[in-house]
Every structure is written in structure tokens, then in C-alpha cells.
Amino acid sequence: MTYKLEFSALLPYWEDLAAGLWFTIVLTVLSTVVGIAVGTLGASARTFGPKWLAGLVRVYVELIRNTPFIVQLFFIFFGLPALGLKLSETTAAFLAMVINLGAYSTEIIRAGIEAVPKGHIEAGVSLAMSRLEVLRHIVLRQAFAKIYPALSSQIIIVMLGSAVVSQISAPDLTYAANFIQSRNFRAFEVYLVVALIYLVLAIVLRYVLRVIGDRFVKVG
């Protein structure tokens, strides 16, 4: 068996690769920021909110955690138009990722909130702080410090999982790879290179998350 590697076959398509890479990065960053905001609200509602709201959040979390991401994505992109809600590929991809990370981070952050000693909450309340102030300044700060490693892992998973959005033709890195190999028929080289790009992306993301963690999420 002799297969001659021809990486030069990728060169004419470097702009497609770069565009796909950029799309993946932007999609990941935006959906991470919004997804964690959703998770923070969700976890707060589950632990401190009224019963009906906590129940609603719980249903949302279970629904998302027990169904495949690609089905969630297809439902949003192909299913919702039946209800008259037609979204672009990019919007659908973004929404699916936010909803997905929102559910997982709700669970992760909730675990952190529940690990905060009740006494700290009582101390805050005794200092005349409102529930919201206690949540923001005492509970969430400690919760994030506790669960930051778990949250970081989840963000990496979401970044890698974003490859799935190529299935609805959102123009990400994997979509670019699919496109290029359909043109130059060099699947081996294309996917090898793209795999390496994902690998580097994951390593860089891990590093960036660690720097952010050391800088902003430390505890005493």
C-alpha cells in the first residue's frame, strides 16, 4: 500500500481553513460567555429561586443533559421553522451551544453553590446584606472558585463539540475541512491537519482558561 502524502494540496484552500478556524473560535468564545451566564442564572434559580422556577430549570437541565447535542441542533435548525421560527445556520449553531453549555454549567455551578457553608450565607444576611448581594458577593465567588476546573473542562468539551454545527452548514473549521476534501479528494491530509488544529486550539484554550482562573477566580 503506497499512499503519497500531498499536504501542498491544501495550500490553495488556506483561506477557507482560516475562515473556518476564526468562526469556530468566535462561536466558542461567544457561546461560552453567554452559556455560563445562563448557567449562573440557572444555578441561582435552582438553589435560591421560587419552587416553580427551580422546577422549570430542573426540567431544562435534564432535557438537555439526556439528549444528543446533534439532535438539539437539528431540532433548533430544522424543527423550529415548523413553528414559524426560521434561524440562520450561525444563529442556530450559537443558540444550540448556549442552550447546551447553559444546562451543563447550571449543574456544575449548582454543585459549587451547594458546597458553600450555610454559615457564610447567615453571616452575610446578619450583616444586613440582601439575598441577591449575598449570592453575588459571597456565594457565587466561592462557588466559581470551587468548580472552575470542572467548568474549564466543560468549555473544552463544548469547543470540540462545536464541530457538529458543520452538519447544518454553519461555516466552522470542520465545515471547511469537509468542503476542501470534497474539492481536492485529500481526506487524509485535510482531516489530519484539521485534527491538529483542534488539538492546538484545545491546548491554547486550556492555557487561557488557566490564566483567567489564576487571575480572577482565586480563593485566599
Next chain:
Amino acid sequence: MSLVSIRDVRKSYGTVEVLKGVSLEVAKGDVVAIIGRSGSGKSTLLRCINGLETYQFGAILADGIEVGGIHANMRELRRHVGMVFQQFNLFPHLTAAENVMLAPTVVNKTPKKEARAIAAEVLAKVGLSEKMDAYPSQLSGGQQQRVAIARSLAMRPKVLLCDEITSALDPELVNEVLRVVEQLAKEGMTLILVTHEMRFARDVGTNLVFMHHGKVHETGKPKDVFAAPQTPELQQFVGGNG
């Protein structure tokens, strides 16, 4: 007029009544020492005074505000009623100074610089000027508890509730905390403290309250009560505690 007025307060957890009609008047400058067996309702009573627990019957007025009343502004109430806990409960992500500054900046909207000055002042009062920028994990238990006292003082409370604040400390660290409390008492701070330190209760207290089965069983001037306890229960309790 009483600063804290507790009138026939009853409180149950489910069907178990733990406060069975407690009445107590605390005037400005009083140092009330509450003693009693485990489970007699001391903590529950204290926690009712600043609204950490609700009660079902009777009334508590603190600084003229009816605790838990439908129109009560609990935030306003808690600005005047401080509380220190057995388990220090310092916020681990904040330094000593930041622990002290948090409530003034968040609740009173005191500017950061001014809040830091308040922190310096109250931390000096508890003898911890050099530990302003230390995190709780870098402090001994006695130091942590003194920071917790300073944190309460920063809100300028009119009355300070202390629930067994030396019980979690190693014996050699108890005195440094008691000295701080004694100093506060001397300066005229109104204190309501649950304590197992009988000598401290006798020497520093202006009033002694012996709780038994959810009631104020015996009360009076500490020296009189300790010298001649009237009820057999207190006689036994004092005897048993040396």
C-alpha cells in the same frame, strides 16, 4: 426604654416547641450572658432576635423594629443588630480588611477608601492591625474570630449577639477573644452572649439568664445568681460546670 424587648416568644420546629414563652428586656449598655444546657434554646433565641429564625407567638422588638413583623424592614434591623458565630464564618476569598469592608461598601454604599479606614479602625480595636491583608486561611482561630467581631463592628451595631464565640477555639486562644469582648463591654456596647465561660459571665455580665427547656428559668445579677442559685436546676448546672 429597652433596646431589645422579648415578649413571651414561642417557637416550634414542626411539632417540637423549643422556645416556650421567653421574655427578656435588654437595656442599652447591658451585657446579658445566657447560659444553659445544650438544647435549651439559647441559639434559637439569639437567632430570633436578628430574624435568622422566625417565631410563631409573642414579639421581639429590637431598636423599636418588630422583628419579622409584616412591615419590618429587616435590612434596617440587621444594620443595628450584629451577630458573631461559633464558626467564625469569614469569607475565605476575601482578606481580613475586605471581609470587614464588604458590608459597609455593599449595604451602606460607603466609598472604598472610607471603608478601608473603617476596617483599619475596627481591626486595630481587635488587635489585628498587621493582619489587614491576610486571608482567613493564614490566621489562627482566635485571630479569625477577632476579624469576625471587627466585621460586625464595622456596621456600627447598637447591639451585638454572640453565640458561643469561643467554643470552637483551642483553649489557649479563648482569652484573646474574651479580652476583646470585655473591652467592648467596657466601652458600653450592648451585648447578648451565649457562653459556656462561667467566669466570664460572672465578671463581665451585667445580667445573667439561665435557660432551661425553652424558658428563662432564672435570671438576675451574675454575682448574686452564681453565689446563691435559687432553682435546683441552676444549682445543678453551676455545680456541674465548676
